[in-house]
Amino acid sequence: MKETPLSNCERRFLLRAIEEKKRLDGRQTYDYRNIRISFGTDYGCCIVELGKTRVLGQVSCELVSPKLNRATEGILFFNLELSQMAAPAFEPGRQSDLLVKLNRLMERCLRNSKCIDTESLCVVAGEKVWQIRVDLHLLNHDGNIIDAASIAAIVALCHFRRPDVSVQGDEVTLYTPEERDPVPLSIHHMPICVSFAFFQQGDPNPTYLLVDPNEREERVMDGLLVIAMNKHREICTIQSSGGIMLLKDQVLRCSKIAGVKVAEITELILKALENDQKVRKEGGKFGFAESIANQRITAFKMEKAPIDTSDVEEKAEEIIAEAEPPSEVVSTPVLWTPGTAQIGEGVENSWGDLEDSEKEDDEGGGDQAIILDGIKMDTGVEVSDIGSQDAPIILSDSEEEEMIILEPDKNPKKIRTQTTSAKQEKAPSKKPVKRRKKKRAAN
Amino acid sequence: MAGLELLSDQGYRVDGRRAGELRKIQARMGVFAQADGSAYIEQGNTKALAVVYGPHEIRGSRARALPDRALVNCQYSSATFSTGERKRRPHGDRKSCEMGLQLRQTFEAAILTQLHPRSQIDIYVLQADGGTYAACVNAATLAVLDAGIPMRDFVCACSAGFVDGTALADLSHVEEAAGGPQLALALLPASGQIALLEMDARLHEDHLERVLEAAAQAARDVHTLLDRVVRQHVREASILLGD
Numbered sequence: 001m002k003e004t005p006l007s008n009c010e011r012r013f014l015l016r017a018i019e020e021k022k023r024l025d026g027r028q029t030y031d032y033r034n035i036r037i038s039f040g041t042d043y044g045c046c047i048v049e050l051g052k053t054r055v056l057g058q059v060s061c062e063l064v065s066p067k068l069n070r071a072t073e074g075i076l077f078f079n080l081e082l083s084q085m086a087a088p089a090f091e092p093g094r095q096s097d098l099l100v101k102l103n104r105l106m107e108r109c110l111r112n113s114k115c116i117d118t119e120s121l122c123v124v125a126g127e128k129v130w131q132i133r134v135d136l137h138l139l140n141h142d143g144n145i146i147d148a149a150s151i152a153a154i155v156a157l158c159h160f161r162r163p164d165v166s167v168q169g170d171e172v173t174l175y176t177p178e179e180r181d182p183v184p185l186s187i188h189h190m191p192i193c194v195s196f197a198f199f200q201q202g203d204p205n206p207t208y209l210l211v212d213p214n215e216r217e218e219r220v221m222d223g224l225l226v227i228a229m230n231k232h233r234e235i236c237t238i239q240s241s242g243g244i245m246l247l248k249d250q251v252l253r254c255s256k257i258a259g260v261k262v263a264e265i266t267e268l269i270l271k272a273l274e275n276d277q278k279v280r281k282e283g284g285k286f287g288f289a290e291s292i293a294n295q296r297i298t299a300f301k302m303e304k305a306p307i308d309t310s311d312v313e314e315k316a317e318e319i320i321a322e323a324e325p326p327s328e329v330v331s332t333p334v335l336w337t338p339g340t341a342q343i344g345e346g347v348e349n350s351w352g353d354l355e356d357s358e359k360e361d362d363e364g365g366g367d368q369a370i371i372l373d374g375i376k377m378d379t380g381v382e383v384s385d386i387g388s389q390d391a392p393i394i395l396s397d398s399e400e401e402e403m404i405i406l407e408p409d410k411n412p413k414k415i416r417t418q419t420t421s422a423k424q425e426k427a428p429s430k431k432p433v434k435r436r437k438k439k440r441a442a443n
Numbered sequence: 444m445a446g447l448e449l450l451s452d453q454g455y456r457v458d459g460r461r462a463g464e465l466r467k468i469q470a471r472m473g474v475f476a477q478a479d480g481s482a483y484i485e486q487g488n489t490k491a492l493a494v495v496y497g498p499h500e501i502r503g504s505r506a507r508a509l510p511d512r513a514l515v516n517c518q519y520s521s522a523t524f525s526t527g528e529r530k531r532r533p534h535g536d537r538k539s540c541e542m543g544l545q546l547r548q549t550f551e552a553a554i555l556t557q558l559h560p561r562s563q564i565d566i567y568v569l570q571a572d573g574g575t576y577a578a579c580v581n582a583a584t585l586a587v588l589d590a591g592i593p594m595r596d597f598v599c600a601c602s603a604g605f606v607d608g609t610a611l612a613d614l615s616h617v618e619e620a621a622g623g624p625q626l627a628l629a630l631l632p633a634s635g636q637i638a639l640l641e642m643d644a645r646l647h648e649d650h651l652e653r654v655l656e657a658a659a660q661a662a663r664d665v666h667t668l669l670d671r672v673v674r675q676h677v678r679e680a681s682i683l684l685g686d
Binding site (some may be wrong): 231241 | 447521533537538540544545551552570622624626631634635636637638639640641642643645646647648649651652655656659
């Protein structure tokens with residue numbers, strides 16, 4: 001499917017918010033979304049969630065013959081796929097530009113930086129080496145695929161265990177996992193990508209930048225800068241894209257920010273790996289099924305969104321001071337949910353006064369009678385107006401029965417007069433009858 | 444290759460240059476009569492050829508036309524005889540696609556696309572050496588200027604590396620293959636704005652500024668050379684026209 005274009009007002013809204021240093025999800029400009037790492041039952045399988053962006057990483061290995069010009073080194077192969085379930089715009093034939101860009105970035109970040117010791121993957125020089133294949137699948141696209149993919153790749157590589165091999169003279173023995181414990185890969189360092197989105201607002205130089213853009217922000221951004229670093233503050237890759245003009249000091253500033261972020265993320269990764277290791281050793285349950293939280297609705301709960309409430313009091317006072325006083329004040333508002341009816345108003349039982357109420361039914365009952373559907377038809381606007389002033393009056397529009405609520409005279413007329421229009425009061429008795437007929441016709 | 448020092452004690456590199464020296468650059472504009480603009484550049488042993496067509500009507504799907512800007516289309520193709528071993532697939536592989544995308548991004552930022560709405564500008568680059576992105580960009584700049592397409596400024600590119608605490612400018616193939624950090628930078632010299640920045644291999648953050656500065660200085664030197672080439676070409680053309 002073609003991507004739905006972003007509307008102009010949404011674009012303007014996002015850009016204005018960014019000018020005021022506000023982001024839609026309440027983050028600060030340098031904040032990352034929540035990162036969650038979960039592991040599968042096999043070694044080398046993991047899912048990384050960066051906010052709602054989800055990437056699945058799987059590492060596998062195979063014994064192959066090495067490349068001719070690198071006879072003593074193993075082979076690393078990366079493949080990132082944008083699954084069609086990630087976004088409606090991803091289709092089998094359509095994604096080439098983005099796919100090429102992401103794949104090349106992953107390759108350069110992980111292969112050229114030599115994070116894995118390829119010489120240790122050599123079994124028999126010139127004949128047999130390990131080929132490590134990292135497959136990344138994007139499961140959900142909510143912005144910043146690169147960061148999530150790089151984290152998934154590194155976590156999967158750190159988590160992976162390859163079968164043990166021993167070479168005795170000419171004999172090569174490959175042990176199965178049952179015979180000998182599989183061996184982890186030797187990883188020198190963990191390069192992690194950090195993305196910066198740039199927004200040009202009028203000036204030729206991009207003046208606003210955000211870390212970890214989500215999908216909406218990516219759509220309105222003017223350019224992207226990706227810096228891959230490891231925790232020793234070595235830059236593994238820099239890539240600027242999107243046709244923006246950068247200045248040297250902007251690049252340097254971004255590299256400093258990236259250093260801080262990478263340190264945090266690396267800590268998180270190490271902790272997650274440690275936890276998984278512990279669970280496996282203790283024989284506990286592990287795998288994706290365990291990491292999906294048990295969803296039981298015990299209470300209605302919403303994720304907290306941080307809101308800045310420092311100036312709420314002032315704003316509230318301003319609004320109250322400027323607002324007009326409400327036209328009528330109701331002391332006890334009535335709330336009728338659909339399907340319920342009320343006879344009387346919770347006051348004393350007046351059924352004993354049958355004679356009185358019958359008389360009033362003919363004369364004055366009309367202006368106090370309410371046929372709920374009828375009122376909805378005629379005074380829909382008024383009901384809603386009043387609803388906004390004294391919120392809780394909701395009239396049920398159940399069409400099961402006509403509900404006429406009779407009110408004895410002594411009760412305050414306030415509510416009734418509010419919910420019935422002035423017109424109804426003038427023509428009290430006839431109107432209800434008419435509406436009844438209409439209703440029957442409709443039924 | 445063991446024992447190959449990229450930077451000797453006296454400060455000379457493998458090919459006898461100093462740390463900040465560029466390789467010899469020779470360029471010619473207007474190489475092809477058929478194309479709207481063309482240029483050939485030799486940077487040391489790296490030879491790049493760029494051809495520009497446009498602005499012209501959008502070919503292919505009309506739907507891709509942008510209502511307010513021109514579309515810039517770049518294709519990079521590397522000759523099969525260019526590297527040490529013969530290359531199997533000259534174009535369509537990932538590296539060429541990526542190079543094409545990067546060129547496109549660079550030139551979209553530099554060309555004043557607002558002046559040619561609903562049109563298309565094609566840039567084709569043929570590289571004959573396992574050389575770098577820099578030669579492509581320089582060749583493409585000259586070709587675009589030859590075609591008369593308005594640009595904000597020259598786009599000059601240069602590569603830089605880092606060995607033994609010194610930043611090297613304009614890496615040759617040997618220095619690239621040694622596996623140290625390599626930075627490719629495309630710069631608009633007058634304003635100092637960076638159109639594209641790309642870096643590979645590990646470089647400590649503290650050295651980044653020095654390497655960036657070396658690359659920027661080298662790009663500015665390239666700009667002086669290209670400027671001279673363009674003026675020479677214009678002078679020749681005006682002499683031929685008899686002005």
